[in-house]
Amino acid sequence: LPREQFAAGEQIFAQGDLGDKAYFIDRGSVDISAEQGGRRVVIARLKAGDLFGELALINQQTRSATAVAVEPTEVVAITAAQLDRALKGANPLLRKLLQVNLGRFQWTQQFMLQNTESGDAGQPLEKRAKRDLALEKEIETAIGERQFEMHYQPIIALRGGNTVGFEALMRWRHPRRGLLYPAEFIEVAERTGQIVEMGRFALEESLNALKAFQMLSSGAGASPRPPLTALAEAAPEPRPRSRDPLFMSINVSGRQLFELQEIDTIGDLVMASGVDPKQVKLEITESLLVDDPGHAAAALQMLREYGMKIALDDFGTGYSSLSYLHQFPMDTLKIDQTFVSTMGRDPKSYRIVRAIVGLAQELGMETIAEGIERNNQLAGLREIECDYGQGYLMSRPASFREARKLLQS
Ligand code: C2E
Ligand code: CA
Ligand code: CA
Ligand code: CA
Numbered sequence: 001l002p003r004e005q006f007a008a009g010e011q012i013f014a015q016g017d018l019g020d021k022a023y024f025i026d027r028g029s030v031d032i033s034a035e036q037g038g039r040r041v042v043i044a045r046l047k048a049g050d051l052f053g054e055l056a057l058i059n060q061q062t063r064s065a066t067a068v069a070v071e072p073t074e075v076v077a078i079t080a081a082q083l084d085r086a087l088k089g090a091n092p093l094l095r096k097l098l099q100v101n102l103g104r105f106q107w108t109q110q111f112m113l114q115n116t117e118s119g120d121a122g123q124p125l126e127k128r129a130k131r132d133l134a135l136e137k138e139i140e141t142a143i144g145e146r147q148f149e150m151h152y153q154p155i156i157a158l159r160g161g162n163t164v165g166f167e168a169l170m171r172w173r174h175p176r177r178g179l180l181y182p183a184e185f186i187e188v189a190e191r192t193g194q195i196v197e198m199g200r201f202a203l204e205e206s207l208n209a210l211k212a213f214q215m216l217s218s219g220a221g222a223s224p225r226p227p228l229t230a231l232a233e234a235a236p237e238p239r240p241r242s243r244d245p246l247f248m249s250i251n252v253s254g255r256q257l258f259e260l261q262e263i264d265t266i267g268d269l270v271m272a273s274g275v276d277p278k279q280v281k282l283e284i285t286e287s288l289l290v291d292d293p294g295h296a297a298a299a300l301q302m303l304r305e306y307g308m309k310i311a312l313d314d315f316g317t318g319y320s321s322l323s324y325l326h327q328f329p330m331d332t333l334k335i336d337q338t339f340v341s342t343m344g345r346d347p348k349s350y351r352i353v354r355a356i357v358g359l360a361q362e363l364g365m366e367t368i369a370e371g372i373e374r375n376n377q378l379a380g381l382r383e384i385e386c387d388y389g390q391g392y393l394m395s396r397p398a399s400f401r402e403a404r405k406l407l408q409s
Pocket of ligand 1: 153168169170181182183186195199202251252253283313314337370371372373390391392393397
């Protein structure tokens with residue numbers, strides 16, 4: 001591939017130019033800036049390993065920003081035609097790698113299609129691409145400054161009502177915008193690959209929390225965990241005390257499992273934490289299984305060899321569902337909240353949930369229902385013998401300190 005050199009301060013392309021290449025920075029750094037209200041604003045400083053100008057690979061398009069070398073910089077230039085040719089000859093593994101690494105590009109392409117269909121000239125696309133770049137930069141700062149934190153939502157035994165574990169959910173304590181939810185940042189973090197580092201943080205943080213929670217609930221002199229109030233009312237029968245140690249459910253992005261080396265990192269973190277890996281449940285989604293079943297099977301097998309449990313998240317919302325259930329080693333099925341939210345008023349979704357729970361039982365899997373907000377949903381789930389549940393009815397996700405208090409109360 002052709003290399004190009006730029007001196008410090010030299011322009012690589014300018015906003016408004018017709019774009020025909022993307023660039024991969026081999027050495028040096030590049031400022032991406034855009035004109036906003038008559039002022040030039042630097043959106044991002046990119047460094048070796050970063051890709052920019054990739055919109056040009058989709059379509060000859062005018063550049064939405066200006067790129068200037070900050071120091072002596074060497075880039076590899078890629079044209080759309082080259083990418084096409086390379087992809088045709090590539091082996092499947094290489095194609096997969098490219099697909100992941102050009103995640104941002106792929107997404108842009110999808111977005112572009114949607115835009116074209118709606119007859120829009122692509123302006124929002126440029127806006128979003130810029131916003132993404134800015135967000136990526138902010139996430140980088142947030143990782144460095146430890147602005148992310150984990151919240152914990154209790155998971156409850158539907159028979160009995162005691163807390164059996166927690167799901168760890170990430171939050172971003174943004175210095176200006178306050179507490180942000182994953183909807184605001186996870187998607188971009190997945191595209192940029194930052195989710196891998198964030199995932200390590202989530203794991204370490206929630207393993208530490210789990211140790212603290214377990215100490216509280218089983219330590220010397222600890223009283224048996226009391227059921228949360230909503231459950232106490234709905235559960236008139238005697239409540240079995242749970243003796244199993246609490247577990248922690250941790251969301252894992254497919255991107256984290258893409259490299260087998262990262263799986264060892266995850267395994268090592270769990271081993272080093274001193275937590276019994278049996279009490280660690282990794283939540284994966286169907287898309288991981290669909291995108292590359294062969295790789296997924298190997299990844300899940302490795303995780304299980306470390307002793308960890310696997311839960312299939314958002315069950316019923318993807319495309320794969322049934323066929324994948326016995327093909328992959330999984331311990332737990334999480335019933336998506338879309339089913340739970342309608343089961344109280346729609347007999348059909350009640351029957352779907354009943355069938356899912358029955359199927360899971362047949363296959364020796366446990367079931368967790370998510371998004372329980374109403375008493376009639378809880379009652380229905382108890383009726384069909386779903387094992388566990390979580391939802392605002394019992395408790396919202398809570399900070400570490402709040403969750404600790406929940407266990408003590
Ligand atoms: P999810 O894994 O399906 O998590 C469940 C979501 O439902 C959480 O949203 C939770 O706060 C919310 N929820 C819990 N109970 C109720 C309820 O009764 N009603 C309603 N309406 N919602 C309820 P949250 O925390 O905003 O997380 C959204 C998604 O972000 C998660 O969906 C998960 O896919 C992703 N995510 C969160 N934390 C992480 C993380 O550490 N790593 C990765 N890779 N993804 C994460
Ligand atoms: Ca989850
Ligand atoms: Ca879920
Ligand atoms: Ca979800």
